[in-house]
Amino acid sequence: xxxxxxxxxxxxxxxxxxxxxxxxxxxxxxxxxxxxxxxxxxxxxxxxxxxxxxxxxxxxxxxxxxxxxxxxxxxxxxxxxxxxxxxxxxxxxxxxxxxxxxxxxxxxxxxx
Amino acid sequence: xxxxxxxxxxxxxxxxxxxxxxxxxxxxxxxxxxxxxxxxxxxxxxxxxxxxxxxxxxxxxxxxxxxxxxxxxxxxxxxxxxxxxxxxxxxxxxxxxxxxxxxxxxxxxxxxxxx
Numbered sequence: 001x002x003x004x005x006x007x008x009x010x011x012x013x014x015x016x017x018x019x020x021x022x023x024x025x026x027x028x029x030x031x032x033x034x035x036x037x038x039x040x041x042x043x044x045x046x047x048x049x050x051x052x053x054x055x056x057x058x059x060x061x062x063x064x065x066x067x068x069x070x071x072x073x074x075x076x077x078x079x080x081x082x083x084x085x086x087x088x089x090x091x092x093x094x095x096x097x098x099x100x101x102x103x104x105x106x107x108x109x110x111x112x
Numbered sequence: 113x114x115x116x117x118x119x120x121x122x123x124x125x126x127x128x129x130x131x132x133x134x135x136x137x138x139x140x141x142x143x144x145x146x147x148x149x150x151x152x153x154x155x156x157x158x159x160x161x162x163x164x165x166x167x168x169x170x171x172x173x174x175x176x177x178x179x180x181x182x183x184x185x186x187x188x189x190x191x192x193x194x195x196x197x198x199x200x201x202x203x204x205x206x207x208x209x210x211x212x213x214x215x216x217x218x219x220x221x222x223x224x225x226x227x
Contacts (some may be wrong), residue, residue: 037212041157048206048217049157055213056135096212100172101147101159 002027002095006104013112019080021107023093028073030097037096040069040078043106044089052091052107053078114138114216116207121221124197132192132221134207142185143209148192150203153219158203161192162211170211175201197225 005028013019029036040053053069056076064079065106080087088111093104120132134146148160161181162170169181170227180193190207 039213043157048219050217051215060215090156094157094159095216096214099170101162101211103157103159104178106156 001100002098002102004093004095004102004104004109006091006093009105009107011107011109013080013083014112015085016082019083019087019109021078021091021093021109023071023076023078023104025074025076025095027098029095030073035097036072038069038071038076039094040093041094042087042089043092044086046107047089049092070073077110080109083109083111114209116216116218117157118205118207118218118221121205121223122212123224123226126197126199126225126226128197128225129193130197130223131196132194132205132223134190134192134218136188136190136207136209139209141183141188144209146183146190147208147211148181149206149208149212149214149217149221150201150202151206152203155203160205163190164211194223197223199225202226 005024007022036056038056041049043049052063056068068079070077090106090108092106115137117135125171143165147162163181178196183190202225206220207218208214209216
């Protein structure tokens with residue numbers, strides 16, 4: 001199985017400051033047709049997951065532009081340019097290239 | 113607007129069975145791949161099973177042979193038949209639209225396996 005490793009697992013951030021979460025896969029997520037199926041989800045306390053970013057860097061409709069995704073191959077990053085109170089929650093990366101699908105362990109973002 | 117509504121969760125004894133349902137609306141269901149994912153209490157997300165519009169199915173090793181995913185395109189419904197349940201199957205089960213680039217998630221239904 002492809003292992004997705006996130007770091008850090010806990011991320012205390014001051015309001016208005018940037019934040020960054022790393023996600024590393026044990027195998028390249030590039031498919032034979034050149035796509036990279038790396039997705040980022042946000043799960044706020046008590047809520048279902050919500051997709052933020054798909055195919056590495058495509059931001060979903062309604063997602064604030066302070067969220068951005070980057071990376072390639074096996075190394076990916078989710079960045080928040082200026083953290084707001086509503087960003088508190090757990091962030092997960094997920095690979096959709098291989099079976100079984102696998103998620104990272106989750107990164108808990110909290111306000112310092 | 114995409115809506116996914118899970119039902120069928122509850123308390124069941126180890127070795128028992130449950131059938132989860134997902135009612136979908138707001139998109140063309142019969143062509144859409146769908147997924148079940150779960151989250152044990154206080155834990156992370158885990159992929160369980162996916163089903164293509166064509167009918168191809170995929171399962172996590174932890175549930176293979178015990179769980180069966182299916183769909184009724186005439187009713188825009190997806191199902192998860194869970195047999196031989198174990199305590200480690202205790203989780204919130206989510207219905208998810210998509211399987212390669214999942215997007216919308218339902219609110220989830222809680223399955224508790226306990227004696």
